[in-house]
Amino acid sequence: MILNLIAPFNTTEGLGIWIAAFLTLCIFSFLYKDNPFYKFAEHLFVGVSSGYYISIYYWNTLKPNMIDELTKGFTALGKGDMQKAFGLDESGAVMAEPHLRMLVPLMLGIFILLIFISRKNAWLSRISFAWYIGVASGIAIPTAMSTRVLLQAQGSIRDFCSYNADCAVSAGLEPQVATTALWINAFLLLIGTLSALAYFFFSLPSKGALKVMNKVGIYFLMISFGASFGYTVMARISLLIGRLQFLFYDWLGITIS
Amino acid sequence: MKTKLPVTIAFLTGIFMAFAYFVERDNVAWVRILYEELNQNNIVLAVFVLFLGVGTLLIRHAKKIRDRNSDSIYSWVVIVSTLAVAYIGLFQTTGESIGANENFQWIFNNFQVPLSATMFSLLAFFVASAAYRAFRARNTEATLLLIAAAIVMIGRVPIGAVISDGLNLTGSFSLPAIAEWILDIPNTAAKRAITIGIGLGMTATAIKIIFGIERTYMGSGK
Amino acid sequence: MNIWDKLSSIDRRWIFLAMAIFVSWPVLKPLGLPVTTTKEVESLYSFIDEIEDKKPIILALDYGPSTAPELTPMAKAVIRHAISKGIPVVGVSLAPDAPGVANDIWKWAQEELGAVPGEDIAYLGYKAGTTNVILQMGQGISKAFPKDYYGNSTDDLPIMEGFQSLKDASLVLGLEATAIMDLWIQYAGDQMGVPVAGGMTAVSAPEAYVFYQSGQIVGLMGGMKGGAEYELLVGAPGNAVQGMDAQSLGHIVIIVFIIFGNLGFFLGKKGQDVSRLKSLRGDQK
């Protein structure tokens, strides 16, 4: 272990490292207790991130997708080319570039901001919310049904199908020769899924066979939660390692021989 | 009007997006383009939503300063840092891309990165204190939680293999193998059941939004 | 209060201190414990290794600085692998705080690997709208990203030749800290039929096992360990491999405290328990 020079103070890069190290320590101080340093860092964080998002959203989304489109649209309009202004080509077919069609989201966006200006007209923001949420819901219906429900149900019997030559061939899966251990695993997986699924039946009181199944379901849930927790610990420590590597290597200039 | 119009709009946009899922959009230009455009609009709307948020943030802190709140110094921190970063990001960017704005990158690397990463890394400590309190063999459920957590925790790091070798556990009975089995079998089973349930819940809510049954997004819904 | 009761109610700050000390130690002085590879990472490695037609990999960098210690080693290892095989890598981000991190990785790839921007690698930047962006990329990459992060027109980049839509990609590798992975699987994988793989924080990875097991993703790297494995498979150990020792000690600290907690619980006053958990079903009745 060789102790090198601490990061220099007077270059842009060095100053940056000092600031970053100071803010890192401010946040770490919360572990002991709340204090003015943490409070300062917390408020700075809120401000810096807000400014950061405004800039990123403007340059990456608002400008290319709306402002530039509208500019092109109005330019075409100025030249009297109505079709192009609204994003239609010569034959009248809709072009991918929306141009003045972006006036619709602009209007919806202004409706949202009306909340600031006029209480009376603030209800118009509901139209924007409805649009926004309607689109998201429409996309969600078939995809959630397919990916989260049907394909997961399929996954629960997938192993059985690939272990059975006939089934595998007709389903186009790669047939596998299953050992006893694999069979046991496949059954455990299915029993776990079915019993945990039964836990989420709200319509029936937990009695009789359902009670037994619920109990088994809860056991599976608990093992799963424990496993996820244990698995996650790694990630959390990784993050700490990342910060320590920064403090030790970049700021204090320690190098490992 | 104040209710019917939004509900109608949610119905039309929603039904169309759901319908478009089933359409071979490469073959049907009008569906494809409408679909893209609705997508595009939502992307842009997200920006206005952010403006709404930051606007209310600034107003709230300005009020605190006006009211001479004892913590108004911190409100100054929020307002000044928001405006300063936004100024650098919006007005010091030349050309078309923020990627070339060195000052902005410097602020990102030396303010946003350490704050965000350190806040996140506090989890390393919290995970330890939570595990210490929660993982006690009080009953069957808690014991299962404890055992699964302990095996996976040890089995997933290099020292798990070292311990296994020391205890002469090999093959499918080594700690890493058991950890992987727990993740693959019981864990997958439980997660799958939760996922299916959530999938149904998501679909149900989306359906109710489209039919105007679920109006939470309008506040009181009146 | 006897020693067992004390063990049962240690102030959390002592736990914090122990954690700080035992994680710092190997960061300063590595112990060199061995790292083993798992099949999820191996299958991703061999998938990329067997890409033949040089169709580009879409590298979705959907994470911010907070999860960079876990995910950046994966990004670097995979880029190193792809570049050495001559496979182009196109980066995109669906998380707003990603571009800063991605920019650093791209600089690294140019300096360290000699990757030529626009030919071997391209970074298209961040776009808001998650699901919508993925769907748009399916209709045309340049529709979602008309310009790359550095302001060049996407369609003019040499790397984009013959690469119009997301459907033309050989693989989507999502490096994810959030639920965006699900969206890549749903839309790019299930809907468009593009092979999808994941590099995820250790938190999100267990959830993705379902998708690996059901064949919806071709490979999965989880946490710093996943990154370390890929670093080893590519033959270039880096920050992730270095961090694995600290991982081990950190885990041991936690296990030791769990043991303390249980000793205190069983040997202290009538199994006195300081936790207030009622969630565990046994307590709820």
Place this chain on the structure above:
Amino acid sequence: MIFNFLISSDAFFKADHEVTLIACLLFMGAILYTLAKARRGADLYIRSIPGLDAVNEAIGRATEMGKPILYCPGLSSAADVATLASLNILGRVAQRVANYESRLIVPHRDPIVMTVAKETLKDAYLQAGKPEILNEEDNFFITEDQFGYTAAVNGIMVRERPATVFLQGMFFAESLLLAETGNSIGAIQIAGTDAVHQLPFFVASCDYTLIGEELYAAGAYLSKAPDLMSSLKAADLIKGILWVLIVVGLVLTLLGNASIFEVFGK
């Protein structure tokens, strides 16, 4: 000419998506049917959810101690089902808080959710007959940044010292940061999320946790409103059908028949 774009060449609908379509339509039918039934006043049973039975007790405790209640509606957008479920719960919680005349703090990460919550709160306080005690300043937006938001909420927790903390909705990695800080100030915590990978942390750190679908059921459970009950019932119906189909599919695959297996993939 202008309708050129309406003319299509090949297949209009995608192949192999019919089962998804049928499942969606079936589900729609089931929801509309149960809704009609519920609105006619049919008595719909729903099993008890322990975390929710504790809501009153938790609010009462805060009132006794003269401390505020913190309600975090999750970190996702208003388009997220978890957020909508959370807003439904917020409405119920707010009514009870208004009855007790306690203080309710609601910090937000999504501006739309904040706007919607404002209406929800107004409505709840009105229904409780105490619109005048609602402090709109306590329902506010912080920042869209995940950890910026977390840092601020943690700050609020250690300074305002709420006696009761609700963490309901979609959460990401910050779940444990919030839950552990809440635990450290001794608050009673009732969490609920459909974020599968955050559940373990809530289970470990909170007094009560609503697991996955229980979060969606919570609004229905607390209010017994027909609109909310209907989808819960319909989802149960589909779940039952699915459960049976999986078992039948298992038997068929073991016999070498892949038909149900393939149906799930369409």
